[in-house]
Amino acid sequence: xxxxxxxxxxxxxxxxxxxxxxxxxxxxxxxxxxxxxxxxxxxxxxxxxxxxxxxxxxxxxxxxxxxxxxxxxxxxxxxxxxxxxxxxxxxxxxxxxxxxxxxxxxxxxxxxxxxxxxxxxxxxxxxxxxxxxxxxxxxxxxxxxxxxxxxxxxxxxxxxxxxxxxxxxxxxxxxxxxxxxxxxxxxxxxxxxxxxxxxxxxxxxxxxxxxxxxxxxxxxxxxxxxxxxxxxxxxxxxxxxxxxxxxxxxxxxxxxxxxxxxxxxxxxxxxxxxxxxxxxxxxxxxxxxxxxxxxxxxxxxxxxxxxxxxxxxxxxxxxxxxxxxxxxxxxxxxxxxxxxxxxxxxxxxxxxxxxxxxxxxxxxxxxxxxxxxxxxxxxxxxxxxxxxxxxxxxxxxxxxxxxxxxxxxxxxxxxxxxxxxxxxxxxxxxxxxxxxxxxxxxxxxxxxxxxxxxxxxxxxxxxxxxxxxxxxxxxxxxxxxxxxxxxxxxxxxxxxxxxxxxxxxxxxxxxxxxxxxxxxxxxxxxxxxxxxxxxxxxxxxxxxxxxxxxxxxxxxxxxxxxxxxxxxxxxxxxxxxxxxxxxxxxxxxxxxxxxxxxxxxxxxxxxxxxxxxxxxxxxxxxxxxxxxxxxxxxxxxxxxxxxxxxxxxxxxxxxxxxxxxxxxxxxxxxxxxxxxxxxxxxxxxxxxxxxxxxxxxxxxxxxxxxxxxxxxxxxxxxxxxxxxxxxxxxxxxxxxxxxxxxxxxxxxxxxxxxxxxxxxxxxxxxxxxxxxxxxxxxxxxxxxxxxxxxxxxxxxxxxxxxxxxxxxxxxxxxxxxxxxxxxxxxxxxxxxxxxxxxxx
Amino acid sequence: xxxxxxxxxxxxxxxxxxxxxxxxxxxxxxxxxxxxxxxxxxxxxxxxxxxxxxxxxxxxxxxxxxxxxxxxxxxxxxxxxxxxxxxxxxxxxxxxxxxxxxxxxxxxx
Ligand code: SF4
Ligand code: SF4
Numbered sequence: 001x002x003x004x005x006x007x008x009x010x011x012x013x014x015x016x017x018x019x020x021x022x023x024x025x026x027x028x029x030x031x032x033x034x035x036x037x038x039x040x041x042x043x044x045x046x047x048x049x050x051x052x053x054x055x056x057x058x059x060x061x062x063x064x065x066x067x068x069x070x071x072x073x074x075x076x077x078x079x080x081x082x083x084x085x086x087x088x089x090x091x092x093x094x095x096x097x098x099x100x101x102x103x104x105x106x107x108x109x110x111x112x113x114x115x116x117x118x119x120x121x122x123x124x125x126x127x128x129x130x131x132x133x134x135x136x137x138x139x140x141x142x143x144x145x146x147x148x149x150x151x152x153x154x155x156x157x158x159x160x161x162x163x164x165x166x167x168x169x170x171x172x173x174x175x176x177x178x179x180x181x182x183x184x185x186x187x188x189x190x191x192x193x194x195x196x197x198x199x200x201x202x203x204x205x206x207x208x209x210x211x212x213x214x215x216x217x218x219x220x221x222x223x224x225x226x227x228x229x230x231x232x233x234x235x236x237x238x239x240x241x242x243x244x245x246x247x248x249x250x251x252x253x254x255x256x257x258x259x260x261x262x263x264x265x266x267x268x269x270x271x272x273x274x275x276x277x278x279x280x281x282x283x284x285x286x287x288x289x290x291x292x293x294x295x296x297x298x299x300x301x302x303x304x305x306x307x308x309x310x311x312x313x314x315x316x317x318x319x320x321x322x323x324x325x326x327x328x329x330x331x332x333x334x335x336x337x338x339x340x341x342x343x344x345x346x347x348x349x350x351x352x353x354x355x356x357x358x359x360x361x362x363x364x365x366x367x368x369x370x371x372x373x374x375x376x377x378x379x380x381x382x383x384x385x386x387x388x389x390x391x392x393x394x395x396x397x398x399x400x401x402x403x404x405x406x407x408x409x410x411x412x413x414x415x416x417x418x419x420x421x422x423x424x425x426x427x428x429x430x431x432x433x434x435x436x437x438x439x440x441x442x443x444x445x446x447x448x449x450x451x452x453x454x455x456x457x458x459x460x461x462x463x464x465x466x467x468x469x470x471x472x473x474x475x476x477x478x479x480x481x482x483x484x485x486x487x488x489x490x491x492x493x494x495x496x497x498x499x500x501x502x503x504x505x506x507x508x509x510x511x512x513x514x515x516x517x518x519x520x521x522x523x524x525x526x527x528x529x530x531x532x533x534x535x536x537x538x539x540x541x542x543x544x545x546x547x548x549x550x551x552x553x554x555x556x557x558x559x560x561x562x563x564x565x566x567x568x569x570x571x572x573x574x575x576x577x578x579x580x581x582x583x584x585x586x587x588x589x590x591x592x593x594x595x596x597x598x599x600x601x602x603x604x605x606x607x608x609x610x611x612x613x614x615x616x617x618x619x620x621x622x623x624x625x626x627x628x629x630x631x632x633x634x635x636x637x638x639x640x641x642x643x644x645x646x647x648x649x650x651x652x653x654x655x656x657x658x659x660x661x662x663x664x665x666x667x668x669x670x671x672x673x674x675x676x677x678x679x680x681x682x683x684x685x686x687x688x689x690x691x692x693x694x695x696x697x698x699x700x701x702x703x704x705x706x707x708x709x710x711x712x713x714x715x716x717x718x719x720x721x722x723x724x725x726x727x728x729x730x731x732x733x734x735x736x737x738x739x740x741x742x743x744x745x746x747x748x749x750x751x752x753x754x755x756x757x758x759x760x761x762x763x764x765x766x767x768x769x770x771x772x773x774x775x776x777x778x779x780x781x782x783x784x785x786x787x788x789x790x791x792x793x794x795x796x797x798x799x800x801x802x803x804x805x806x807x808x809x810x811x812x813x814x815x816x817x818x819x820x821x822x823x824x825x826x827x828x829x830x831x832x833x834x835x836x837x838x839x840x
Numbered sequence: 841x842x843x844x845x846x847x848x849x850x851x852x853x854x855x856x857x858x859x860x861x862x863x864x865x866x867x868x869x870x871x872x873x874x875x876x877x878x879x880x881x882x883x884x885x886x887x888x889x890x891x892x893x894x895x896x897x898x899x900x901x902x903x904x905x906x907x908x909x910x911x912x913x914x915x916x917x918x919x920x921x922x923x924x925x926x927x928x929x930x931x932x933x934x935x936x937x938x939x940x941x942x943x944x945x946x947x948x949x
Contacts, residue, residue, distance in 0.1 A: 027865065029919070056921055059858035062865045211854045220858065220921040227852050227922060248891035249854045249922075711857065722871060723864055727857045729880075777884045778891070 006550040007612030011135045011713050012058025013219030014527045017552040027064040029055040038617040040385040044197035049228045051542035056220035063721035070720045072502045074514035075557035077108035083510040092490045095508040097799025113572035115494045123461035125156030126418045133470025136716050139523030139549050141589040142562050145401040148469045151566040153403050153414040154575050158463050160420040161440025168825030169349025173358035176666035179656020181446050182643035184533045186343040189382035190639040191624040199374030201333035202235040207346030208338045209244035212710035215381035218528035218540035222381050242785045243778040256780040258692045259703040261316035262348045263685040266360035268312035270298045272327035279367040290665030334374030337365050341381035347707045351829035352688040354819050359683040366662045371632025386539040388640030390616045392546050392597040394531020407592035408581050418457045426482035429489050438824050443533040450672040465494040471503030472715035474793045475809045478826045479816035481767050484801040501720050504793035515562050516555035523549035524590045535643050544616035678820035690830040700764045700832035702784045706810050709787035718791040732772045740808020742771035742786040745779045759838040767812035768804040786810045845947035847933040849924040855893030859916035866915035875901040901948045
């Protein structure tokens, strides 16, 4: 048979898949006719900048073929050998240890359906819970908010709130400074690429490494933008305890504060501006409230401690003269502040009191006139010229979700009121009742952050069944030995894991259901567009590309698509018709999504289906509307930020805070939690509960920094793509084992006798992990850098919590403590460890 | 036929390893073999850390003869995230070199 070519899309970009004799032989960036690209041009500083007529994938997507054929695929339905629900022998304590036997699909589905019926009957639907992982697949119909949610909503289940794990501090902090709760605390990104190229003179990347985080879902599309900023003569300064990849490539200066002391550094910068009189007083008067309190605090009138560069030097370890020089340059140049790739995704907000620094970051820009040409908060991973008038739903949009989309005849909502919180799942199982404040993703109102929750609800059952779809949390959540223990609790009578690959949690399931990848089924989706609170996310791509994701090969082994698995289960539970919306096949859904989008106005279904993609052009008369320029100029919001509830109302000139202005003293916090010392109405420098100056540092003197990985996406790809094991920044093989990398400064390595390539043990009271050492000056002394998100959890004694992990899940070591008392975000970068040479 | 080569503008190489993986995918190199390998050079000089990434073609690089004979660019050049690799005759490439601060020229056979 000759070679066939199919279009598809991944979390790191759209691809063309070449298939011969039913096997994938090659994966390339999607092949698009040159004339279908309509590249925009930005003219700035006498130069013209225009993107290539090409798609730039994230590097790991080039391994997609090996990932599909990985040995680590979940191949057949499996049952844990010592799990026998009929006789009541569940042996839950053996989860993580016991072997599995292969069973038929019928047997597996019968067990799952019978257990669901039993549990609902005995305890009520509250006793069922489940949660998905993020981004192992891509596609609107078959992915994250698709079949799993529609099925579980119909069944009724205790929904688990996600925490905004990648941008906690902006969510729990910056919202109270400048609003944007509808973007979970990240500022709107519109047209900031153009504004930066045209008007900025400096970019300060503070805890921001866009070359590692790949514009999140936008592959390598924005890589070239940063080279343009160089060509436009813009100076680039990096503040990070690790000399990150972007700093290494384009940085003019690297400033390395101690981990978790960014707030002190920010306050000292404000001090220099106050002292030098180099801030925008008029703007502060008209656009902000409470500045005088902040000024008094910075100048030390409140606590007799002026926040001078000398004061900050003692805390953050950056010489005072460097702080002063940075502050002076910042004030004299139009400066963009980049706090992470989607404007708020950095490591400095994933640690103790991270909300304080996030608010201070907003304040620094406010002191320089946030919204002024060249003065913005731009992650540098979004904000290309963008056709926002063209509608295509992302998977997290109301119209993208299979339960609520206009593509469905019948919408389905979850009738169960009881809730859980992901970060507290282990406590909920091991030590209920639990309480917390905040709805996880608080994207509909500021008040959601203050809502109190209790689990279990009075008169309702605790959860007894856990339906896990994906399996990454041991590598991504905090203090994850807690998850091992929760999984082994007899209270969880039944655990299902449904995934395409074996992940860190798979081995804790009673029944494993093998799902196929998105190369083995049909779908439709847009490159880089998750929708939801990341509205217009595909402005991180150079071209908006909507892809008809084609089934390239039959599902491998005995895997099935998620939609088919849930259809078969729904049939056994008597609600197949509701689940399938009257018998829709996957392809019927794909067509319906096509129909509710703007695609039919531009291309016929037949043409789209045969071509496999549509490139949405930016109109010829495109008018740029840079982020927050309207606010700066006192106009009503003119950006396409459609989730902004004040836009197009009489309050259109206002921000999303209570006052409509930037709040140095937060009115929302004053109103709801005025006495909170850990997140006071006005932000402060609060020493970390686990940081360089805490007593624990005597026992565990090194600070573990574990940002998002560069060569894999979350836990995806990693060991599922063996090629990545040959990239020395990712894993390194030694004695036949592929170890996760930990970086350490020569000054810390030497007294511990650690040399390049040694196997080392990273440990503290919360666990121990083996890694391979890279000795490098890229770390600040005292800092150990090792990415989070290993997919491999490989304890030396399987099934034993606190056993030493060889796989590289450094999250085992992180603390479960939250950002602060009332801000339930995770703080993995507040983590002290010791490290020594491992001799087996 | 003039000698052909690869010019690498390592001022802009981001060390993303995409060229490496793209080459592997193009040629189906088994584990442990690469057509090109990205190196990291770190120099520490009076408190300043300078890092350069330099991709280096190996023994296995055939300059993508099967692609270039059809008028296509070598796989690594096509996939390079930073557009910092160039394919051409050594004469052409050395001209480009004259105006660039940090480049290397490779001419594998
Ligand atoms: S030219 Fe071809 S063979 Fe040589 S390194 Fe590049 S991709 Fe590999
Ligand atoms: S793809 Fe380009 S930027 Fe990336 S490592 Fe290779 S040469 Fe460098």
